[in-house]
Amino acid sequence: MGVRTPKQFCSVLERPLISYTLQALQRVSWIQDIVVAVTRENMEAMRNIIQRFGHKRISLAEAGVTRHRSIFNGLKALAEDQPDCKLPKPEVVIIHDAVRPFVEEEILLRVVTAAKEHGAAGAIRPLVSTVISPSADGCLDHSLDRAKHRASEMPQAFLFDVIYEAYQQCSDYDLEFGTECLQLALKYSHTKAKLVEGPSELWKVTYKQDLYAAESMIKEKISQEICVVVNTKEEGSVGHLLKEVLKNELNCINITSTALDHTGGDIQNFLIDPCYSFICVNVVSSGLQETQKFLRKLEESCLSPLYPVVVVLVHCLDFTLVPLTQKMENLMWIRELAKEVKTKNVLLNGLLINYSQDEQKLQENLRQGASIIAALVKERSSALAGQLLVA
Amino acid sequence: MGVRTPKQFCSVLERPLISYTLQALQRVSWIQDIVVAVTRENMEAMRNIIQRFGHKRISLAEAGVTRHRSIFNGLKALAEDQPDCKLPKPEVVIIHDAVRPFVEEEILLRVVTAAKEHGAAGAIRPLVSTVISPSADGCLDHSLDRAKHRASEMPQAFLFDVIYEAYQQCSDYDLEFGTECLQLALKYSHTKAKLVEGPSELWKVTYKQDLYAAESMIKEKISQEICVVVNTKEEGSVGHLLKEVLKNELNCINITSTALDHTGGDIQNFLIDPCYSFICVNVVSSGLQETQKFLRKLEESCLSPLYPVVVVLVHCLDFTLVPLTQKMENLMWIRELAKEVKTKNVLLNGLLINYSQDEQKLQENLRQGASIIAALVKERSSALAGQLLVA
Numbered sequence: 001m002g003v004r005t006p007k008q009f010c011s012v013l014e015r016p017l018i019s020y021t022l023q024a025l026q027r028v029s030w031i032q033d034i035v036v037a038v039t040r041e042n043m044e045a046m047r048n049i050i051q052r053f054g055h056k057r058i059s060l061a062e063a064g065v066t067r068h069r070s071i072f073n074g075l076k077a078l079a080e081d082q083p084d085c086k087l088p089k090p091e092v093v094i095i096h097d098a099v100r101p102f103v104e105e106e107i108l109l110r111v112v113t114a115a116k117e118h119g120a121a122g123a124i125r126p127l128v129s130t131v132i133s134p135s136a137d138g139c140l141d142h143s144l145d146r147a148k149h150r151a152s153e154m155p156q157a158f159l160f161d162v163i164y165e166a167y168q169q170c171s172d173y174d175l176e177f178g179t180e181c182l183q184l185a186l187k188y189s190h191t192k193a194k195l196v197e198g199p200s201e202l203w204k205v206t207y208k209q210d211l212y213a214a215e216s217m218i219k220e221k222i223s224q225e226i227c228v229v230v231n232t233k234e235e236g237s238v239g240h241l242l243k244e245v246l247k248n249e250l251n252c253i254n255i256t257s258t259a260l261d262h263t264g265g266d267i268q269n270f271l272i273d274p275c276y277s278f279i280c281v282n283v284v285s286s287g288l289q290e291t292q293k294f295l296r297k298l299e300e301s302c303l304s305p306l307y308p309v310v311v312v313l314v315h316c317l318d319f320t321l322v323p324l325t326q327k328m329e330n331l332m333w334i335r336e337l338a339k340e341v342k343t344k345n346v347l348l349n350g351l352l353i354n355y356s357q358d359e360q361k362l363q364e365n366l367r368q369g370a371s372i373i374a375a376l377v378k379e380r381s382s383a384l385a386g387q388l389l390v391a
Numbered sequence: 392m393g394v395r396t397p398k399q400f401c402s403v404l405e406r407p408l409i410s411y412t413l414q415a416l417q418r419v420s421w422i423q424d425i426v427v428a429v430t431r432e433n434m435e436a437m438r439n440i441i442q443r444f445g446h447k448r449i450s451l452a453e454a455g456v457t458r459h460r461s462i463f464n465g466l467k468a469l470a471e472d473q474p475d476c477k478l479p480k481p482e483v484v485i486i487h488d489a490v491r492p493f494v495e496e497e498i499l500l501r502v503v504t505a506a507k508e509h510g511a512a513g514a515i516r517p518l519v520s521t522v523i524s525p526s527a528d529g530c531l532d533h534s535l536d537r538a539k540h541r542a543s544e545m546p547q548a549f550l551f552d553v554i555y556e557a558y559q560q561c562s563d564y565d566l567e568f569g570t571e572c573l574q575l576a577l578k579y580s581h582t583k584a585k586l587v588e589g590p591s592e593l594w595k596v597t598y599k600q601d602l603y604a605a606e607s608m609i610k611e612k613i614s615q616e617i618c619v620v621v622n623t624k625e626e627g628s629v630g631h632l633l634k635e636v637l638k639n640e641l642n643c644i645n646i647t648s649t650a651l652d653h654t655g656g657d658i659q660n661f662l663i664d665p666c667y668s669f670i671c672v673n674v675v676s677s678g679l680q681e682t683q684k685f686l687r688k689l690e691e692s693c694l695s696p697l698y699p700v701v702v703v704l705v706h707c708l709d710f711t712l713v714p715l716t717q718k719m720e721n722l723m724w725i726r727e728l729a730k731e732v733k734t735k736n737v738l739l740n741g742l743l744i745n746y747s748q749d750e751q752k753l754q755e756n757l758r759q760g761a762s763i764i765a766a767l768v769k770e771r772s773s774a775l776a777g778q779l780l781v782a
Binding site (some may be wrong): 017029067093118120124125128129130131132133135138139140142143144146147148149150151152153155177179180182183192193194195200201203204207208209210212213214215216217220228325328330335368369371374375379381383384387388389390 | 504509511513515518519520521522523524525526527529530531533534535538539540541542543544568570571573574577583585586587591592594595597598599600601603604605606607608611714717719726729759762763765766769772774775778779780781
């Protein structure tokens with residue numbers, strides 16, 4: 001990676017990578033406990049991450065100097081024969097990497113099910129490059145048949161006794177230089193692991209380009225769901241028009257809408273299926289108070305500690321009737337409010353759309369408005385929060 | 392990738408991936424000819440790409456149904472014994488993938504030098520995941536020692552006769568199912584390839600996340616160089632102040648500055664070491680004409696077909712003396728001009744900075760201005776072109 005920070009603590013959208021992985025695991029209700037192996041010098045930082053992002057069911061174990069030693073220490077935290085073990089021994093244990101944040105319930109379930117049947121199981125992927133074996137002088141000795149080999153990825157799952165016994169029996173050499181848990185289960189517990197084809201999203205964040213990719217994947221993920229908040233339920237209103245244009249512009253994005261009532265809107269809905277992008281369409285009012293109420297609700301919903309929440313206040317008006325700059329002057333409060341909520345990870349912007357009487361122009365302006373909204377939602381740039389944009 | 396478009400034709404910043412790879416190769420003066428193997432149905436698209444992005448020294452060969460057949464066809468275009476060969480036979484031939492756009496001259500030189508000495512050479516990388524061999528029933532047969540294996544990447548280089556003879560002798564089975572050119576050189580020309588450790592940037596764009604990573608890498612690359620265009624050479628001017636803040640905000644970015652004269656500025660400089668981000672700081676004038684001249688020069692420089700060029704027009708003024716909205720009204724031409732130049736891949740924005748008399752506030756505003764500029768330069772979002780932003 002070329003940086004000093006260990007990969008799992010590198011920041012993606014202002015949150016350490018490991019926090020995304022923990023979130024992915026704790027979302028799965030049938031995972032009872034999550035043990036994280038952390039080096040002594042990062043223990044305090046890890047505790048802060050757990051507290052700051054509200055992670056649950058986490059226990060910490062001390063990492064060893066090699067991968068296998070860290071995993072062994074993690075397993076000990078679940079083993080009955082260890083004096084300081086506080087967690088119940090599980091039937092099945094999953095082993096995962098902190099730097100693979102895109103692990104879904106589906107693949108976890110598949111490896112766990114296979115582990116119950118076979119004793120051990122692990123995710124695999126086709127090889128991207130041919131693997132070769134170099135000779136001692138740095139030349140090609142032979143190349144491997146790509147079709148006959150696979151990359152071993154994570155997650156892996158094991159009957160607890162199978163993997164714990166393997167670690168108890170394995171040699172110091174294994175603990176120092178080994179890289180493959182499935183191999184330990186085979187060698188010491190005579191358990192042939194089932195191999196399960198996993199999705200490409202399981203890839204391991206290793207280099208700078210992987211961190212970039214992870215950031216884009218996360219941004220894409222949280223931009224799939226957009227909520228258009230309107231202050232009227234009328235079908236012909238501009239909010240509904242904009243919703244239609246947004247749907248066309250950003251295909252395959254889920255757009256829900258909710259009406260804003262005097263209590264600040266019913267955003268409790270979004271706690272079940274979380275949404276991190278709100279487009280508030282107020283046709284006439286400048287709506288400082290309504291906005292403040294809405295933002296307060298948003299804060300109470302605890303969405304923003306996990307991801308930056310984008311809020312776009314859309315104002316539609318006919319620029320030939322109300323001069324643009326006059327309207328902008330009336331909306332200067334957005335700049336101040338944006339500064340305030342930015343500290344809470346909410347990115348607030350204003351967007352003025354020229355509600356032209358000319359139908360064709362109106363459609364064009366709505367389309368431009370939609371593409372500005374799409375850029376704000378997809379890029380989540382905190383530097384541009386507070387700006388009043390014009391379509 | 393999950394899309395129908397072949398990976399090498401996927402768009403990154405509105406340009407097909409393969410065009411970046413061709414650019415990387417043609418930048419190297421000692422590469423005489425570049426032969427691209429293209430399937431018949433993509434031949435026309437490829438010709439358009441070559442023309443649109445001004446690629447030089449390119450010849451097309453027809454791709455085969457497998458990787459090895461395509462490479463063989465490419466080699467035939469350079470072989471004297473082929474009736475329709477129009478290119479001179481080279482001493483050394485490089486084989487590269489269209490989906491590895493970040494190949495630098497340094498690694499090309501290293502594999503070519505090694506190929507001259509050893510007859511064949513290829514870039515390798517450490518394995519990211521352990522490689523395993525599955526048994527017929529989909530279980531682990533054995534895992535390979537990660538330390539004893541490497542991933543074979545590209546570029547590879549060969550004495551032309553070595554690789555051409557290998558392809559002439561190899562079996563249909565090799566041409567159908569083989570993946571490794573180094574192996575062919577070993578098997579048929581008895582040439583042991585030298586393995587050269589390459590940088591991680593050589594990775595192969597294979598999945599959606601790789602395309603995201605490539606986009607971010609390209610954006611980062613073209614954002615390393617920023618040119619601040621000032622209309623005065625005075626040291627204390629706001630342009631120079633802003634340059635200092637930009638330097639602090641965006642560390643390790645190269646900032647040059649040039650004075651804008653009545654001919655539209657001396658941007659010919661940037662043709663030697665191309666720059667794709669221009670921050671024009673006009674202290675007082677609204678500068679429509681100067682800007683138009685500058686944009687015309689930019690067009691003539693042929694920068695924008697390759698990458699979107701960001702131009703930020705910075706206007707500093709004391710908001711307590713000149714009302715912000717009045718100034719904005721005066722700058723409305725930026726919106727129109729931006730629409731016009733966007734069709735030429737130039738992203739124009741206005742930025743108003745409050746030149747406060749209060750030294751501390753001024754510093755804060757300049758810092759905010761710099762972070763807005765950084766966001767515009769790094770994200771190059773065409774949806775936000777034409778906006779007037781305020782710091």
